Amino acid sequence: MSRDSLEAGRFGLGAGHVLLSAEWLPPGTRVERWEVVGRLGAGGYGTTYSVRRAGRARGRLYALKLSRRPGERWFAREAALLARVRHRAVVRLITHGIWRLGPVEHPYLVMEYVEGESLYEWALARNPTARQVALLLAQVLEALAAAHARGAMHRDFKGDNVQVTLDGKVKLLDWGAGWYAGAPTLTQTARLPPGSPRYYSPQLLRWRASAERRPGALEPYTYSVADEMYAVGVTFYRLLVDQYPALPWLVPIEPLVSQGLGSLKDLNPRVPTLLESIILRLLAFAPEQRPEGTASVAREVRRALAVADAAWEAPLFGWRERTSSGSRTTLEAAEAKGPVMPGQEVALREARARHVEEVHRLREVRELRQRDPAKVAEVEARAFRAARGGGWRSHPLRWAVVPVLLAGLLLAGLASWRLEHVPGVVAPVPGVQQMAPSPGPYQARAPLAGEALPPALFQQEKEDMTLRAPRQAAVNSSPVRAGALGKLKRCTLAAGAVAFTACAGAQIRPDPTRCPEGALEAMRKLSMNETGSASILTDINQPGNNSEELIVRDGPIVSLTVESYGDLPTGTRLYGQLWTGGGRVTGRYTRAELPDRRVIPVCLVYGNLDGGEWLPGSKAGAVRMPRTWAYRVVHAFP
Numbered sequence: 164m165s166r167d168s169l170e171a172g173r174f175g176l177g178a179g180h181v182l183l184s185a186e187w188l189p190p191g192t193r194v195e196r197w198e199v200v201g202r203l204g205a206g207g208y209g210t211t212y213s214v215r216r217a218g219r220a221r222g223r224l225y226a227l228k229l230s231r232r233p234g235e236r237w238f239a240r241e242a243a244l245l246a247r248v249r250h251r252a253v254v255r256l257i258t259h260g261i262w263r264l265g266p267v268e269h270p271y272l273v274m275e276y277v278e279g280e281s282l283y284e285w286a287l288a289r290n291p292t293a294r295q296v297a298l299l300l301a302q303v304l305e306a307l308a309a310a311h312a313r314g315a316m317h318r319d320f321k322g323d324n325v326q327v328t329l330d331g332k333v334k335l336l337d338w339g340a341g342w343y344a345g346a347p348t349l350t351q352t353a354r355l356p357p358g359s360p361r362y363y364s365p366q367l368l369r370w371r372a373s374a375e376r377r378p379g380a381l382e383p384y385t386y387s388v389a390d391e392m393y394a395v396g397v398t399f400y401r402l403l404v405d406q407y408p409a410l411p412w413l414v415p416i417e418p419l420v421s422q423g424l425g426s427l428k429d430l431n432p433r434v435p436t437l438l439e440s441i442i443l444r445l446l447a448f449a450p451e452q453r454p455e456g457t458a459s460v461a462r463e464v465r466r467a468l469a470v471a472d473a474a475w476e477a478p479l480f481g482w483r484e485r486t487s488s489g490s491r492t493t494l495e496a497a498e499a500k501g502p503v504m505p506g507q508e509v510a511l512r513e514a515r516a517r518h519v520e521e522v523h524r525l526r527e528v529r530e531l532r533q534r535d536p537a538k539v540a541e542v543e544a545r546a547f548r549a550a551r552g553g554g555w556r557s558h559p560l561r562w563a564v565v566p567v568l569l570a571g572l573l574l575a576g577l578a579s580w581r582l583e584h585v586p587g588v589v590a591p592v593p594g595v596q597q598m599a600p601s602p603g604p605y606q607a608r609a610p611l612a613g614e615a616l617p618p619a620l621f622q623q624e625k626e627d628m629t630l631r632a633p634r635q636a637a638v639n640s641s642p643v644r645a646g647a648l649g650k651l652k653r654c655t656l657a658a659g660a661v662a663f664t665a666c667a668g669a670q671i672r673p674d675p676t677r678c679p680e681g682a683l684e685a686m687r688k689l690s691m692n693e694t695g696s697a698s699i700l701t702d703i704n705q706p707g708n709n710s711e712e713l714i715v716r717d718g719p720i721v722s723l724t725v726e727s728y729g730d731l732p733t734g735t736r737l738y739g740q741l742w743t744g745g746g747r748v749t750g751r752y753t754r755a756e757l758p759d760r761r762v763i764p765v766c767l768v769y770g771n772l773d774g775g776e777w778l779p780g781s782k783a784g785a786v787r788m789p790r791t792w793a794y795r796v797v798h799a800f801p
């Protein structure tokens with residue numbers, strides 16, 4: 164693929180050409196003077212990529228957010244806002260511009276690249292202490308105070324938009340919904356600020372309810388600092404008690420007005436009283452009862468930290484016991500009786516179901532920690548080392564590879580000897596394309612230490628889901644072409660097991676196969692439409708920095724979704740098979756294990772219909788691919 168063809172908006176895929184999409188730019192694509200390294204994710208308005216300055220292969224990483232729609236005006240506003248709000252805890256704007264992709268113009272922003280994880284991921288992986296949470300709260304409030312002092316507001320504050328760096332510093336991301344005094348009005352029709360309903364304040368919800376009764380009214384909602392504070396309150400409430408506060412529209416309002424939300428300590432006795440009182444004031448039902456300004460609350464948190472006692476140093480959640488009523492969700496409690504706003508019934512039912520699912524997931528993570536804290540600690544340490552760039556050299560399994568390689572060497576020599584000496588094995592068969600046997604999707608490799616395989620499917624499903632691999636069978640049990648044999652022999656003899664794997668790189672994609680009815684049905688139930696797609700981490704066994712590449716080989720693969728699609732949530736494991744021959748990596752996933760351990764049959768391909776092209780530096784048997792890529796829903800494997 165030439166750079167020119169990338170810049171022209173087209174790139175080669177097998178025999179044909181497809182249009183380059185702003186949502187799925189492959190690594191190496193040039194966006195003006197920036198070169199795409201990987202895809203970080205997609206939001207409401209655009210897709211964010213990690214990039215480097217073109218021509219600086221080892222240069223610093225940046226985050227480039229590219230608009231989905233041509234001429235998106237929110238981008239200029241986000242750039243203007245970020246240029247105004249310069250603060251150590253606000254993501255720094257480097258530049259912005261417009262990229263021509265074919266005939267259309269896509270605005271983009273380049274920001275500092277913030278290595279770390281979202282606030283919610285950070286908390287889930289660490290079981291932090293109240294002190295650690297309060298330190299982050301103080302930083303968040305200081306960043307917002309800086310914005311408010313310059314007349315700007317984030318308007319979509321939530322834990323997902325807060326990145327925590329490896330050294331525990333906070334950066335507020337995604338100011339795309341933000342606003343500043345004097346900002347141009349972008350829509351004449353939208354009356355609610357863009358944002359996430361979970362974090363809407365009671366006054367905003369009330370306004371929405373009354374606006375729905377006055378459909379002709381045109382005035383937009385005036386978002387205020389009090390709304391922003393409420394969103395901060397929701398975020399830190401969730402961190403401290405592992406559930407969201409009661410939604411003002413789902414519970415009877417009178418008790419909320421008169422008594423507030425109720426004690427956080429009832430939900431988690433480990434929340435210090437001072438911290439609890441700050442959060443409850445951020446979440447006060449009436450806006451005028453919330454604190455005066457974000458800067459003053461930040462100072463209050465810092466003062467509380469200065470006098471914090473030992474209770475602030477304990478992890479917020481125990482390994483052994485559940486939080487008292489943490490297992491009861493607000494939504495479960497409200498399910499039967501909460502008043503529902505007219506017209507919101509279906510949306511609410513769905514939101515409730517999603518929330519209950521989310522609570523189950525959170526609970527599972529906590530239980531995993533309880534069952535096996537050592538394993539969780541080990542996984543975290545491994546991810547941390549990888550993120551630090553320790554990579555393979557510091558991988559705990561590196562010594563285990565030595566005996567495996569030695570055994571492989573022996574087997575490869577033996578295989579070669581057998582092929583040469585057993586009569587009748589060699590005879591020409593036209594059309595055989597695969598040179599080396601590859602395990603089917605259910606002959607997964609032995610799990611790595613601690614890695615659980617998903618529960619097995621029922622036999623029937625299993626048969627339905629097994630990919631037909633006639634060519635592979637031919638290699639295993641039938642004669643192969645003399646030329647192919649010669650190549651296989653040369654490979655195996657040349658360098659033993661390592662070269663044997665390398666020769667497996669000669670495999671190309673398997674035959675087209677229909678998708679079993681069971682998988683089609685399961686995907687339909689999850690609202691996964693054909694051609695739908697979402698991001699994945701290519702290989703859960705190779706943790707590390709998302710912006711770096713990894714090495715893939717022929718054989719089974721377990722990927723992890725990092726973006727939801729339809730009702731297939733983030734955190735789903737996809738079980739499948741990769742083929743790396745012919746300069747491309749093709750993959751098929753046939754099973755998905757949801758975070759709640761349900762296993763369903765699926766038909767998904769790795770990347771797009773033609774898989775992905777080898778990245779530079781690949782060689783047969785060790786192919787470089789982006790660590791973050793995507794799956795695509797298919798109704799038949801191409």
Ligand SMILES: Nc1ncnc2c1ncn2[C@@H]1O[C@H](COP(=O)(O)OP(=O)(O)OP(=O)(O)O)[C@@H](O)[C@H]1O
Nearest residue numbers: 203204205206207209211226274275276277336337
């Ligand atoms: N400056 C950055 N450095 C590192 N990662 C970033 C940066 N900006 C965004 N990301 C990551 O890129 C992904 C996509 O971000 P984006 O802002 O496009 O959408 P989002 O925040 O996921 O969704 P939404 O805008 O709908 O809330 C997120 O996972 C985010 O953490």
